[in-house]
Amino acid sequence: MTHMLHRQGKAEALAEDFTMLTIRARGQNDGSLWRMQKVLEMASRYPIVNFGDIKNGNKFTTTLETILSSTDQALPILHMVFTNKDDVTRFMKDLKEADLGISVVAGGLFEEIFQCCRKVGITAHTANHSLGVFGRTEKLPSQEVLDITTMCGHSLVTVAQTKKMISDVKKGKVTPEKAAEKLARNCLCGIFNPARAAKILRLIASPGV
Amino acid sequence: MRIDSEKCTGCGSCVLYCPVEAIVETDKKTAKKKAVMTVDLDRCVECGNCLRADVCPVDAVVQQPIDWPRSLRSAFSNPMTEHKSKDMGRGTEEMKTNEVTHRFEKGDVGVAIELGRPLLGASFRDVDRVTRAMARLGVKFEPNNPLTSLIEDPSSGALREDVLGERVLSTIVEFKIPEEKLDEVLPAIKEVAGRIDSVFSLGVISVLPDGGFAPVLERIRRLGFQVRPNGKVNLGLGRAIPNDSPPSRDIQTISSERRKS
Numbered sequence: 475m476t477h478m479l480h481r482q483g484k485a486e487a488l489a490e491d492f493t494m495l496t497i498r499a500r501g502q503n504d505g506s507l508w509r510m511q512k513v514l515e516m517a518s519r520y521p522i523v524n525f526g527d528i529k530n531g532n533k534f535t536t537t538l539e540t541i542l543s544s545t546d547q548a549l550p551i552l553h554m555v556f557t558n559k560d561d562v563t564r565f566m567k568d569l570k571e572a573d574l575g576i577s578v579v580a581g582g583l584f585e586e587i588f589q590c591c592r593k594v595g596i597t598a599h600t601a602n603h604s605l606g607v608f609g610r611t612e613k614l615p616s617q618e619v620l621d622i623t624t625m626c627g628h629s630l631v632t633v634a635q636t637k638k639m640i641s642d643v644k645k646g647k648v649t650p651e652k653a654a655e656k657l658a659r660n661c662l663c664g665i666f667n668p669a670r671a672a673k674i675l676r677l678i679a680s681p682g683v
Numbered sequence: 684m685r686i687d688s689e690k691c692t693g694c695g696s697c698v699l700y701c702p703v704e705a706i707v708e709t710d711k712k713t714a715k716k717k718a719v720m721t722v723d724l725d726r727c728v729e730c731g732n733c734l735r736a737d738v739c740p741v742d743a744v745v746q747q748p749i750d751w752p753r754s755l756r757s758a759f760s761n762p763m764t765e766h767k768s769k770d771m772g773r774g775t776e777e778m779k780t781n782e783v784t785h786r787f788e789k790g791d792v793g794v795a796i797e798l799g800r801p802l803l804g805a806s807f808r809d810v811d812r813v814t815r816a817m818a819r820l821g822v823k824f825e826p827n828n829p830l831t832s833l834i835e836d837p838s839s840g841a842l843r844e845d846v847l848g849e850r851v852l853s854t855i856v857e858f859k860i861p862e863e864k865l866d867e868v869l870p871a872i873k874e875v876a877g878r879i880d881s882v883f884s885l886g887v888i889s890v891l892p893d894g895g896f897a898p899v900l901e902r903i904r905r906l907g908f909q910v911r912p913n914g915k916v917n918l919g920l921g922r923a924i925p926n927d928s929p930p931s932r933d934i935q936t937i938s939s940e941r942r943k944s
Binding site for chain 2: 478479480481482485488491493495497498499500502503504505506508509528529551566569570573574575576577578579580581582583584585587588591592596597598599600601602603604605606607608609610611613614615620623624627628629630632633634635638660662663
């Protein structure tokens with residue numbers, strides 16, 4: 475699954491969009507749910523703007539405690555979203571020191587992630603690069619809509635709802651933050667970045683500001 | 684998914700939650716002269732988003748029983764649906780656990796062609812075009828990917844005839860090749876992109892020899908492809924831990940303490 479890959483946007487916006495996930499390797503550390511939960515618990519000491527897993531939900535539909543106390547051995551992946559490189563660096567340092575032995579994947583600008591790794595002495599192992607979108611790209615919506623919707627890799631943040639939120643923010647019917655939260659609720663695994671979405675919505679509504 | 688036309692009040696709340704714009708108006712009107720909504724079952728990918736949104740004031744959105752091959756729509760589009768293999772999701776662990784599994788070694792490149800993404804969804808007829816184009820180059824499809832089980836003939840890449848009429852939100856054609864084979868594979872991917880009625884997102888996986896940028900990127904750029912500045916990195920922190928179990932002061936204890944504080 476590549477749901478963390480292919481997020482779109484300009485580099486300055488992506489610089490405030492760090493996704494992290496933790497996962498067990500089938501047949502290798504199947505009994506390590508508690509280690510995944512420990513990773514999430516450690517991340518929650520930082521101001522993460524979203525978290526979640528596909529079974530329990532995200533920050534806006536479940537609680538951190540629900541995920542941390544789950545005994546469901548079938549929980550596949552836990553996710554968390556950071557907006558600040560310094561927090562990511564400190565979190566990576568925590569992970570290195572904790573030496574939990576569980577896989578962690580970081581999403582974001584490669585240059586930034588490699589810098590974080592170097593600072594704390596982590597040697598990144600494998601990379602997944604996006605080469606972009608091919609085919610009937612003329613059928614896709616505007617770039618600003620894509621910048622928001624591609625933050626849900628399962629495509630469950632829809633074009634129609636995003637356009638409605640843009641319209642409602644422009645009309646002053648809802649704040650950018652509340653609109654971003656509404657969108658974030660649909661992203662089941664909690665990898666959508668509502669802080670970045672709110673920023674995009676605010677910019678669209680007040681382009682000159 | 685379907686909408687109970689006897690219950691529907693025509694409020695249109697559900698329309699916002701359909702990623703493939705399959706919820707449309709009918710000619711039938713409610714007592715308040717609003718158009719009753721229906722689900723275009725050909726477009727609907729059974730992702731379940733409209734039902735989960737729980738916005739219908741009269742519970743008119745209902746999940747109908749889904750039989751084969753329509754069940755594939757749900758299996759590939761609804762993240763809550765488990766594939767027969769019990770692997771949730773549409774792909775594999777790919778590089779996420781590579782430091783433990785060594786699925787990809789130095790010199791290997793993982794290729795993931797994610798059809799339908801972003802947003803448009805894709806038909807298995809389009810998927811069939813892509814798998815055939817890749818099979819012509821002799822690639823071996825990833826056996827643990829749920830899509831691979833639908834390939835009837837791995838040598839030709841042909842999908843099962845009975846699935847070709849189905850649509851999904853996305854599905855991933857996944858395989859591993861030696862780095863130098865990209866010289867054949869990437870141009871073929873570009874060529875087949877012109878023969879499909881949707882889009883795909885393209886990703887490549889490679890091991891980082893010294894923790895920095897992958898050497899394969901130079902080859903990719905030489906072949907005329909752009910590499911986006913963002914992506915994902917396996918931090919190399921995992922290892923095999925047979926028979927693992929939580930320590931005595933486990934996470935649930937910690938969680939309980941958090942709740943109290």
